[in-house]
Amino acid sequence: MKRIVSLFSGCGGLDLGFKEQGFDVIYACDSDQAAVHCYTKNIDHAIVLRDVTSNEFRSDILAIGHCDVVLGGFPCQGFSKAGPKNEKDTRNNLYSENEELILEVIGKHRRHKKYGDIPNGNPLPIDEIERLSGLSGIGAEIENLLSKGYLKLKDSKYDLKGAMFCSGLFKRPKWNEPSPTVLTNFHNPRYFLHPFQNRPFSLRECARLQGFPDTFLFTEGSHEIDLVSGYRLVGNAVPPSLSRQFASMVRQFFRENEHQRSKLPLIFAKIG
Numbered sequence: 001m002k003r004i005v006s007l008f009s010g011c012g013g014l015d016l017g018f019k020e021q022g023f024d025v026i027y028a029c030d031s032d033q034a035a036v037h038c039y040t041k042n043i044d045h046a047i048v049l050r051d052v053t054s055n056e057f058r059s060d061i062l063a064i065g066h067c068d069v070v071l072g073g074f075p076c077q078g079f080s081k082a083g084p085k086n087e088k089d090t091r092n093n094l095y096s097e098n099e100e101l102i103l104e105v106i107g108k109h110r111r112h113k114k115y116g117d118i119p120n121g122n123p124l125p126i127d128e129i130e131r132l133s134g135l136s137g138i139g140a141e142i143e144n145l146l147s148k149g150y151l152k153l154k155d156s157k158y159d160l161k162g163a164m165f166c167s168g169l170f171k172r173p174k175w176n177e178p179s180p181t182v183l184t185n186f187h188n189p190r191y192f193l194h195p196f197q198n199r200p201f202s203l204r205e206c207a208r209l210q211g212f213p214d215t216f217l218f219t220e221g222s223h224e225i226d227l228v229s230g231y232r233l234v235g236n237a238v239p240p241s242l243s244r245q246f247a248s249m250v251r252q253f254f255r256e257n258e259h260q261r262s263k264l265p266l267i268f269a270k271i272g
C-alpha cells in the first residue's frame with residue numbers, strides 16, 4: 001500500500017480521493033482543531049493538531065521515515081495561480097504582461113465595495129484600471145482580453161468574465177448553470193442565496209456542490225464542530241471529485257513504474 005503524508009489536511013477533501021484509491025495515510029496535520037476533528041471522523045485517525053512552522057512538526061516529520069506521496073493543500077489565499085511555473089509552457093504567452101497586470105488589478109479590486117474614491121469597485125471603468133495599474137493607453141489590451149473571453153463589458157466597465165462576486169450582495173446562482181466557487185462564508189446570505197428559496201445554501205448543499213458524499217459528516221451527531229467551522233472546512237476543501245481523479249493518475253503512475261521502484265521520485269501533490 002502506498003504511504004501518504006498529508007500536510008494542511010483540512011477536513012480531508014484532497015485526501016478522500018487518495019483513501020478511496022487505496023492509499024494509506026501515515027501522517028496528516030492541520031493547525032485548525034475543527035479540521036482535525038472532522039478529518040478524524042471521516043478520513044483517518046492519523047491526523048494531529050500541528051502548525052507546520054513548529055518544532056513539534058519538525059520532530060514528527062523526522063520520525064516518519066519513508067513515504068510515497070506528500071499531499072500539500074496549503075493555503076492559497078495569498079496567491080491565485082497555482083502551477084509549476086514552467087517558463088517554457090506556451091500557455092504563459094496567452095496574455096501579455098500588461099494584460100496579466102490588468103487582470104490582477106481587476107481581480108484585486110473588484111471585490112471591494114469601496115476602494116479609495118471608487119464608490120463600488122466592481123466592475124471597473126477603464127480609467128480606474130489605468131490609475132490602479134499605473135498603465136496608460138490600455139485599449140488594445142482590454143480588447144484582447146475581451147476577445148479571449150477573460151473580461152466582460154458591462155455599462156462601459158470591465159469585470160472578470162464568469163466572476164460572480166460583484167458587490168457581494170445577494171447573488172442567486174442559476175439552477176441549471178455551474179455553481180460558483182464554494183467559499184468559506186457561504187453561511188452568509190449576503191453573498192449567495194439558494195437558487196429558489198430566500199436563504200443561504202445549507203452546509204450539506206455546499207458539501208454536495210464541492211462533491212462530498214452525504215456520508216461525509218461535518219457537524220452531525222457531534223458538538224465538536226460548529227456550523228460556521230463546517231462551512232469553513234467545506235469552502236477550504238479540494239473537491240473530492242477532483243482529488244479522486246488525481247489519486248487515480250498517481251496510482252496509475254506507480255503501477256506503470258513499479259519495476260523501477262528505486263528510481264521513483266517522491267510525488268509531491270499540490271492542489272490549492
Ligand SMILES: C[S@@+](CC[C@H](N)C(=O)[O-])C[C@H]1O[C@@H](n2cnc3c(N)ncnc32)[C@H](O)[C@@H]1O
Pocket residue numbers: 008009010011012013014015029030031032035050051052053072073074075076233236237238239272
Ligand atoms: C486550502 S486548506 C486545505 C484543504 C484540504 N487540503 C482539503 O482538501 O480539505 C488549507 C489548510 O491549511 C491549514 N493551515 C494554515 N496554516 C497552517 C499552518 N501553519 N500549519 C498547519 N496547517 C495550516 C488551514 O487550517 C487549512 O485547513
